[in-house]
């Protein structure tokens with residue numbers, strides 16, 4: 001790999017001429033902070049890349065379906081139940097009593113619990129079905145720093161134990177079990193987990209149980225989480241597990257870049273999930289899709305599927321913009337993400353798995369990604385390790401195939417791709433198209449092992465195992481319904497010499 005191909009943008013211009021860009025333009029809600037930390041030059045590129053989409057009727061199907069929001073005929077304010085918003089008084093009981101009272105409205109269209117301006121200290125509390133928890137713009141729900149206010153609950157069946165420690169785990173600050181029709185929203189009110197005490201306990205190994213999430217909903221459907229800021233989660237911020245019909249929209253998630261495992265949003269063994277227009281700046285993965293851990297995840301067998309992600313902006317110090325796994329033993333499929341804007345981060349896209357996980361990751365379509373100052377743009381790790389116990393079945397190999405990554409622009413990229421499958425279990429149909437990375441480090445930009453697939457318009461030129469050029473055609477590569485990506489011409493081989501060589505050579 002002698003040639004460090006210069007980045008140029010002719011390829012996008014070509015796609016730009018495709019029809020349907022307008023439809024998509026209309027759909028795009030102006031994201032909150034798309035410009036944060038991204039240089040002007042990149043923004044211009046981003047605009048070009050975004051327009052490269054062909055509109056698709058099916059692409060955001062379940063996002064639209066999820067947006068009808070119930071209006072509640074009844075509403076109470078948490079102060080009616082004795083809550084005091086002074087930041088000092090513990091309000092756990094007030095939240096619990098208010099929600100208990102609102103149960104009687106469940107079959108009358110549900111009810112709203114309003115949290116007015118103030119600082120509302122509380123321990124963990126549980127929601128009910130047909131409830132809207134609504135925060136004023138100056139309302140801050142604050143998690144207690146007393147761990148006894150976060151009760152211990154059973155481990156998730158698909159994990160077999162707490163994620164960090166054997167046994168149970170602390171219940172999330174806002175918890176839900178077996179619910180339907182729940183809305184958690186506000187005019188950008190804040191839910192602050194005061195996680196720093198938990199991070200200290202974690203770092204100095206004085207915890208007895210796995211740390212809690214800010215919000216966890218289990219076995220729930222028709223969930224909307226929107227228009228809020230989540231701060232300083234002790235662990236992952238938003239964790240829908242065994243859920244369906246979940247919309248997370250227009251939320252900001254913040255935690256110090258060095259805080260441990262403060263993932264943003266982790267859909268876990270859940271389907272029909274839509275995440276859009278979020279700004280996430282945390283210590284770990286912005287979004288991580290999961291589905292259970294080794295033998296527990298395999299036997300629980302609940303996949304994550306039909307997950308759509310649009311317009312995520314942010315940074316992570318030790319994680320990725322979008323991660324799949326490492327817990328993926330129930331399977332992960334039909335994942336579509338576009339509009340990722342990532343800066344100052346360790347990884348852009350990351351797939352993590354291990355022998356012992358079993359399961360699969362397939363039918364993944366990631367596109368329209370702009371990265372600035374990212375150490376490793378694309379990383380696939382087949383030997384992640386990290387097992388719940390010694391009883392995992394090392395012969396349970398994960399099946400990883402049909403992963404398409406296209407329309408990626410990166411500047412200040414350390415390594416373009418570190419793509420490592422499992423020996424004897426190659427990951428296949430890994431397809432890269434129109435991936436233009438400005439690599440800064442003076443080492444080989446791609447490193448691939450036990451990986452097979454295709455590439456088209458990839459600069460710097462991809463590693464050899466992804467250059468299945470003669471047989472290159474769309475049947476192997478996963479494409480979004482209704483979208484025929486540049487270079488992946490349905491059903492016919494592509495002449496890569498024409499596509500690849502000309503735009504790059506003319507730059508010189």
Ligand SMILES: *[C@@H]1O[C@H](CO)[C@@H](O)[C@H](O)[C@H]1NC(C)=O
Nearest residue numbers: 106129177178179180219220
């Ligand atoms: C879950 O909710 C359904 C319907 O509301 C109810 O019939 C069932 O008993 C609940 N299960 C549990 C474990 O709470």
Ligand SMILES: *[C@@H]1O[C@H](CO)[C@@H](O)[C@H](O)[C@H]1NC(C)=O
Nearest residue numbers: 029186187188227228250277
């Ligand atoms: C996002 O939330 C802010 C305040 O929380 C609101 O002003 C804005 O309209 C919301 N945007 C969308 C697309 O909902």
Ligand SMILES: *[C@@H]1O[C@H](CO)[C@@H](O)[C@H](O)[C@H]1NC(C)=O
Nearest residue numbers: 032033188189228229252254
């Ligand atoms: C919401 O609040 C957060 C934290 O204060 C802020 O960073 C963000 O810009 C706000 N979002 C909107 C849409 O106003």
Ligand SMILES: *[C@@H]1O[C@H](CO)[C@@H](O)[C@H](O)[C@H]1NC(C)=O
Nearest residue numbers: 196197198200201204205206
């Ligand atoms: C661990 O951190 C907590 C929270 O900061 C602190 O109270 C405790 O003294 C620390 N324990 C040790 C052994 O360092």
Ligand SMILES: *[C@@H]1O[C@H](CO)[C@@H](O)[C@H](O)[C@H]1NC(C)=O
Nearest residue numbers: 069185224225226227249250
């Ligand atoms: C978020 O806030 C915007 C602006 O106030 C509002 O139009 C939208 O309906 C809210 N979203 C949800 C899901 O509540």
Ligand SMILES: *[C@@H]1O[C@H](CO)[C@@H](O)[C@H](O)[C@H]1NC(C)=O
Nearest residue numbers: 061062271272304305306334
């Ligand atoms: C995913 O969405 C498709 C199209 O709506 C649907 O046919 C399929 O059943 C969904 N799969 C899951 C697991 O929800």
Ligand SMILES: *[C@@H]1O[C@H](CO)[C@@H](O)[C@H](O)[C@H]1NC(C)=O
Nearest residue numbers: 007041410411412438439440
């Ligand atoms: C790529 O890197 C070179 C040298 O570091 C720089 O001059 C050029 O502007 C960069 N291009 C982009 C699109 O960032």
